[in-house]
Amino acid sequence: MANITYRQVGDYMIPNLKLPSEESAIRLGKWGMMHKNYLQKHNPVLFATLLTQGKLYQHCADVEKQAQKMFDTLISQMMKTENITEQLKIQNQLEWVRRMQNIEAQAREIVCYDIIFK
Numbered sequence: 118m119a120n121i122t123y124r125q126v127g128d129y130m131i132p133n134l135k136l137p138s139e140e141s142a143i144r145l146g147k148w149g150m151m152h153k154n155y156l157q158k159h160n161p162v163l164f165a166t167l168l169t170q171g172k173l174y175q176h177c178a179d180v181e182k183q184a185q186k187m188f189d190t191l192i193s194q195m196m197k198t199e200n201i202t203e204q205l206k207i208q209n210q211l212e213w214v215r216r217m218q219n220i221e222a223q224a225r226e227i228v229c230y231d232i233i234f235k
Contacts, residue, residue, distance in 0.1 A: 143174040148188075149181035151233050159234075184232045191224040 121129040134140075145153065153173065156164040167173035195201075199216060206213040 123153060132214060137171045138172045140171050143178050145174065145177050148184035148228070148233060149174075149177040151229070152178045152180045152184075152230075155234055176215055184228050187232060188224050188228050192220060195220040195224065 119134075122133045124133055125131075154228075155165075156167070156173075156177075164173070167176050199220060201213065201216050201220070
């Protein structure tokens with residue numbers, strides 16, 4: 118087992134921990150941060166385990182990639198299903214924006230339910 122150094126804060130001895138270099142290089146986006154916050158609030162045991170093992174950010178980055186892929190796929194499928202085309206965008210921009218916002222909200226909800234909040 119490696120030597121662990123401590124620092125004293127008040128009456129407490131706190132270990133000097135730092136993230137592994139590959140963990141500190143990972144930057145999370147929207148989906149990754151949502152998953153991290155979800156774990157922190159609703160699954161603190163898994164959150165603490167991943168954090169102490171130095172795998173939290175990699176786990177959240179993997180979830181983010183999966184969520185973004187699913188979101189993009191859902192958007193393109195819903196656009197085809199709802200017949201939202203570039204022609205509609207040219208003819209009636211407000212209608213196109215309204216319909217796109219609607220399918221994006223639906224896709225966000227599906228991704229959150231199926232991936233982020235699990």
